[in-house]
Amino acid sequence: MRIAHSVLIAFTTFSAAAATACGSSSSSGTVITDPPVANTVIVSNDKFTPSSLQVAAGTTVTWTWESGGTSHNVTFDDGVHSPTQGGGTYTRTFSTAGTYAYHCTIHGTIMSGNITVQ
Numbered sequence: 001m002r003i004a005h006s007v008l009i010a011f012t013t014f015s016a017a018a019a020t021a022c023g024s025s026s027s028s029g030t031v032i033t034d035p036p037v038a039n040t041v042i043v044s045n046d047k048f049t050p051s052s053l054q055v056a057a058g059t060t061v062t063w064t065w066e067s068g069g070t071s072h073n074v075t076f077d078d079g080v081h082s083p084t085q086g087g088g089t090y091t092r093t094f095s096t097a098g099t100y101a102y103h104c105t106i107h108g109t110i111m112s113g114n115i116t117v118q
Helices: 002-021
Strands: 040-044 047-049 052-055 059-065 089-094 098-104 108-117
Touching: 047 108, 052 059
Parallel strands: 040 059, 052 108
Antiparallel strands: 040 047, 059 089, 098 108
C-alpha cells in the first residue's frame, strides 16, 4: 500500500509539472507563451527583448512593437533609425560583421540593445 501511495504522489507531482510546462499559468500569474520568432526583437514599454542578439552576416532583424500604443524608436549609433511609432514593425539587414548598438531616443539608455553580426 505504501508503494502505491508513493507512486500516486509522484504521478500527481509529474502531472502538475507537465501542465505548467505545456502552457498553464504559473502560481505567479505569468502565462507561458510561444517561443520568440528567430531574429525578432520585441519593442515594449522601456525595453527591447532580447536586448542582445547574435546573427550571421546577411540576416534581416525585425523589431515588432508590442507597447500598447506607446511611441518608441530604434536608433543605431551609426545613424540608421526607425520612425517613432506606437505599433507595427521595423526591419534592418546586417551585411557586415560587427556590433551594432541601438536605443530608443525617447527613453535613452534604459531602453537599449545591440546586434552582434558574425
